[in-house]
Amino acid sequence: MTSTSSPTTPLRVAVAGASGRMGRMLVEAIQNSGDCVLTAALDLPGSPALGMDAAAFLGQTSGAVIESDLKSALSKADFLIDFTRPQGTLAHLAVCAQLGVKAVIGTTGFSEEEKAQIAAFAQQTAIMLAPNMSVGVNVTLKLLEMAAKALDTDYDIEIIEAHHKHKVDAPSGTALKMGEVIAQAQGTQLQDRAVYERFGHTGERKENTIGFATVRGGDIVGDHTVLFAGTGERIEITHKSSSRSTYAQGSLRAVRFLASQNTGQFDMFDVLNLR
Structure with missing residues (x-):
């Protein structure tokens, strides 16, 4: 796959559940990447992390403040990485579809009906759905x-x-x-x-x-x-x-893959060319 990014055109990424274990691993991976930039960070209303810089736990400044306003956050990004819960992910995808934000979904536990909803959202934006990003x-x-x-x-x-x-x-x-x-x-x-x-x-x-x-x-x-x-x-x-870092690195590979897609549902076999 040919890279679609350059140092002057970073991939603008939002992270859902940014203060959780996986969220922090994703934030760190984005901070350490050469082609992605964290532009938005989401967490639940009432989270003690709201208002904090998403990379503060690293002793760094990302410029992305953790917030709970979904539309506000996603309007600042071209990609969302989501490892939360099915109900929350579906709400996130509805806004992604509306705004044209592409989504990398590592959430598990979807019902067949919920999977059908994801497939419908994929007609409006590009979605990479996989139970494991490693x-x-x-x-x-x-x-x-x-x-x-x-x-x-x-x-x-x-x-x-x-x-x-x-x-x-x-x-x-x-x-x-x-x-x-x-x-x-x-x-x-x-x-x-x-x-x-x-x-x-x-x-x-x-x-x-x-x-x-x-x-x-x-x-x-x-x-x-x-x-x-x-x-x-x-x-x-x-x-x-032994570490969630493998999931984070796989998620960034999925972001890079989606950069060249407009709509449709994909999985990690597509990202890794394993078909």
Whole structure:
């Protein structure tokens, strides 16, 4: 991909949830980038961070003051990066569509109806939606696609994920994406194969199912393992995150990708040319 930016035309980026863990990681990544500039920062009404410079925690000045006025903030930016909650993200996207602001969405936990709303917004502006922005995770998804095609019979599939104790949705969006990629590679739909709960006398494992196991505890950033269990052997494909910085760097790659798009919905496979 050819870069669309230069030192004299920085990409103007707004960050939602700017005072949160992921928001601060995004602010730091933007501050350290050579082609992006933080022009707006959003947080909820009542946040103690309102009125502060978004980069104050770094001992720096970005010029972007954290605010809660959505239209005011987005009018100063060409791109929004959002890792918040579904309801908030949808409200943000409605204004992005209205103003023509392009959006990089890392929020997870959307319902099918909410995903349809995002697709509708993508007819008005460019949206990159992915449950995980990590370059490594998306390469892992490609590996899973390859493995699923080769191991389409006689292998039981289990997806095990672990995250910090504050995560509110389960299984993780990344785990669900892994299941979707595997199911699609085998010509099926995840909704027809997923098993999310096991308790009590479950009986033997049903053939052709994809099982999920969830761990929540401590400060685990994100661990995902997909197990292909056959007779006499098993294959495990694992990705472990030790820092949210990988998500921030992937988000900036998505911003650069969207710079050359006008409308449409994309994912990290598009950004990384993994189709």
